[in-house]
Amino acid sequence: MRDAEHTTPHGETPYSPTSLLRALTANPYGVATLREHEHPAAEAAPPDNRYTRVTTLLLALLLGFVVAVSVLDLRGEAAAEDSPRALLEQEVRETRAEAEQLEERRIELEGQVTEAQGAVLEQDDSGAAERLTEFESAGAGVPMSGPGTVLVLEDSAPLPSSPGAADGAANRVTDGDLQIAVNGLWAAGAEAISVNGQRIGPTTAIRTAGSAILVDFRPLSPPYRVTALGDTEQLRTAVDASETGAYLSEISTRFGIRLSWEDGEELSVPARSTGTLREATALEDSGDAAAETPPSDSPSDSTSD
Incomplete structure (x- = not known):
């Protein structure tokens, strides 16, 4: 039994949290220290059985x-179907489907515009529609298909590194490599060329922005598939025998750029995107203006006796 002088004056269990706080406040020197066998935590611990x-x-x-x-x-x-992720995925699918429908509608309307344009041109000048088609073909304004070959350029495999370290960096295809390949195919007699679905025209630019290659300001990603329409054997033979073939062979053996050829009988290249015609003005015919100019008076003949 604990001594009376160490009991609390408020009737709580000795050394409970409340009684201890009050005892310390009233008479700090009258509180006895806790003995090991009297520790409250030891008394409250359940038996280990x-x-x-x-x-x-x-x-x-x-x-x-x-x-x-x-x-x-x-x-x-x-x-669940009503979760934010599922709703977002559904919205993406619906947006893609709508974009595909709009693209099909655009192609249909372009065909109708072309037919109407040809009918109007034939009314005033027979053969004008055919000449316009030839001009558009020369400017890569119409899609084309036929036999040809595909030159595939791909980045090198990761370079070896020191033992125990990660793989090294890879040598990448540059815009200059694509420019040389495209020019070599043009020189070999290609009728039409596209790179990863982007048509190459007279004013097409192949450039680099950061780590991406741009064709007409559209970023492309490897592998780069250069599709060329024309005689398959002639294209490959002419490229291999030219400076383009020597350059491609060098970047393949020296830098590990992977090259391959794929021939096809039904390859296709899309039309190059053109600007929208918003306003047109007919030019005056210089021939009519010249015909309306009155001729100068000729000097009169005179005779003298």
Whole structure:
């Protein structure tokens, strides 16, 4: 039994949190130190026996089961049809489908405009529509298809590095490589060329912006497929025998740029995008203006006796 001088004056259990605080406030020097066998935590600890161990194990299993069920419920809600991710994916699919429909409608309307334009041209000048088609073909304004070959240029494999380190960097295809390949195919007799679906025309620019290659300001990604229409054997033979072939062979053996040829009988290249005609003005015919100019008076003949 504890001495009376160390009991609290308020009737609480000796050395409970409330009584200890009041005892310290009233008479700090009258509070005895706690003995090891009288520590409240030691008295409150449950006995260590088989029953308590089994109970603790069952509670741990129950807690783990509750956590697993909660995680599965959260994943189920995330994968539900009304989750934000599912709604966003559905919106993306609908937008893509709408874009495809609009693209088909655009192609249909362009065909109607071309037919109407040809009918108007034939009314005033027979053969004008054919000449316009030839001009558009020369300017890459119409799609073309036929036999040809595809030159594929791809970045090199990752370079070897020191033992135990990650793979090294790869040598990349540059805009200059594509320019030389395209010019070599033109010189070999290609009738039409496209790079990754971008038509190459007289004013097409192949440039680099950062780490991307741009064709008419459209970024492309490797591998780069240069499609050329024409005689397959002639194109490949002419390129291999020219400076272009020597250059391609050098970048392949020296820098590891991967090159390959793919022949086809039904290759196609798209039309090059052209600007929209918004206003046109007919030019005056210089011939009519010259015909309206009155001729100068000729000097009169005179005779003298």
